[in-house]
Amino acid sequence: MWKSYLSTFLRNKKIGILGFGREGQSTYRLLRSLLPDARIIIFDKSVIPNNPLNIEQDSYCTIYTGPGYLQNINNCAVVVKSPGIPMKELKVIAFDGILTSQSDLFMKCFAGQIIAITGTKGKSTTSSLLSHTLKQAGKKVIFVGNIGIPPFDEIAKIQPDTLIVYEISSHQLECISASPHIAVLLNIFQEHLDHYDSYTDYQNAKFKIGQYQDKKDFFIYNADNDIIAKHISKEIPHGILLPFSEKTAFEKGCYIDKDSIHINYNGQSYIVSSTFERQLKGRHNLVNMAVVMLICKLLDINEADMFKAFACFKVLPHRLEWAGTYNGKIFYNDSIATIPEATIEAIKTFAEVDTLIAGGFDRNIDYDNFARFLSTSCVRNIVFTGDAGLRIYKLMENLNSGKKIYYNRHFDEAVKHAVLLTAENKICLLSPAAASYGTFNNFEERGKRFCDIISGTV
Structure with a gap:
């Protein structure tokens, strides 16, 4: 079925692939196997590696x-855009x-089998x-996306009874014209402002996850998130609405109390x-x-x-992530925290965070509320780094909160400083509230560097 749809849609058309990273290469492999001629x-803006x-x-x-790599793009009848290319x-x-x-193409072929999950965090x-839980329950499952x-890499494995769990980002959503059978919108916060013309454009990309649903589909959403609640009050999705909330018990949906x-x-x-x-820590993970x-x-x-699956699921x-205990000091790696809201949840997760490492690449996120939160938090020492860290440091200075705050421009220096500041039997937490770009290629690289420094391997 999917082969017939893609072949019919693309046959006799000049096809462009915009972006030739992991997903672009995946697109090329599948299209070339279907349409050899x-x-x-x-x-691609970057030079493509050999072979x-x-x-x-x-x-x-x-x-x-x-x-000028895009100068000839209008020679194409169809362009398949990779998620990393800004609209x-x-x-x-x-x-x-x-x-x-x-x-978009994958969703059109398999929408009825897809459970797609998006959210800033x-x-x-x-x-x-x-995905882990469904596999534990004996279901046929493939896990794709962000x-x-x-998804094209797993397409040959899909059978009519396969459940497809799709982690989908705003970048992957912005071109879709079909929606999954079960759509989940966890939250929306300021993020990726360097990729979009406006915060509104980012929000609209997220909302596309349920835009094309019908009345037989399900739309699960965070009713406590102001951005989401406001949007749904104006434009009600066609799917069956299932809100989840920590504040309100709805007739349909999920309510999480104390x-x-x-x-x-x-x-x-x-x-x-x-x-x-x-094993998942924190209220946000509950x-x-x-x-x-x-x-x-x-x-x-x-x-x-x-519940068997929940008990054995390992933290990503x-x-x-517990990064180790060295010289009596406890270290946690939360490098994925690229926005203030994620760092706030991380701090709330632990009874005592002695030292926080925050900052990184500045994407012009609003840090005012974050600085106010830190000023009244349990954190004793806060070490800032990078351009974003400098901006938060200055906000904290203006608040005159009495917190012990420090600034080290370079990441390695910030981590080493934080290690010295942290008391024995206390927690040192990397939870940056900022992107890793500029110094690192991604948050994974930043997290690994943190672990290497605290363990003494560098």
Whole structure:
């Protein structure tokens, strides 16, 4: 079915692939296997490394790189955009063909089997936990998307009864014109402001996850998030609405109170104590687990299988990950925290954070509330780094909170300083509230560097 759809849609068209990283190469492999003689043009600002997929031997493929790489894009009837390419780059050259993406094409083929999860924070943990739980319950599952697996790479494994868990980012959502059967919107906060023309554009990309649903689909959303609640009050999705909340118990959906999780659906109420065995720390992760419970109820997953999966699910790297205890000092790596809200949740998770390391690449996020939170928090020492860290440091200075604050421009110096400041039997937490770019390629690289420094391997 999917082969027929893609072949029919793309046959006799000149196809552009915009961006030739992991997902762009995945798109090329699949399209070339389906359409051996199709004219394919690859556009990438960076020089493409030698011999990826032997494309230089493909006589039906043309490559444009470097400055002006988009000049010939209007020669294409269809362009498959990779998620890392900002839409604003296409606006400049006024592309007038069909713009699609791997996410869009995949969604059109398998929407009825897809559970897609998005949100500024929490989507990796929630989608990984859901995939793990469904597998524990004996379901056929594939896990794709922003976790690092392009969906086309797994497409041959899909059968009619396969459940597809799709961790999907705003970048992957912005070109879609089909929505998943179960859509989950965890939260929206300021993020990726360097990628979009405005914060509104980022929000609109997130909301596309449920834009094309019908009345048989499910839309699970965070009713406590002001941005989401405001949007839904103006534009109600077509799917069955299932809100989750820590403040309000809805007739349908999920309510998380202090001691228990309440799931209401189909006229039935299900209540579970929040003391069940789990390795995921923090209130925010309890909410993520409640969302997975709600999905499991929709899919009629056995409770015993669900709780067994929760008990053995391991924390993902760089997400409140215990990094070791050295010289009596306890270290946690939360490098994934690239926005203030994530760092606030990390601090709330632990009874005492003696030293916080924060800062990094500055994407013009509003840090006013974050600085006020830090000024009244339990954290004794705060070491800032990078341009974002400098901005937060100055905000803290103006608040005259009496907190012990420090600034080290370079990351390595900041970590070493934090190690010295931290008292024995206390926690030193890397939770930057800022992106890693400029110094590191990604948050994973930053987290690894932190672990290497505290362990004395560098």
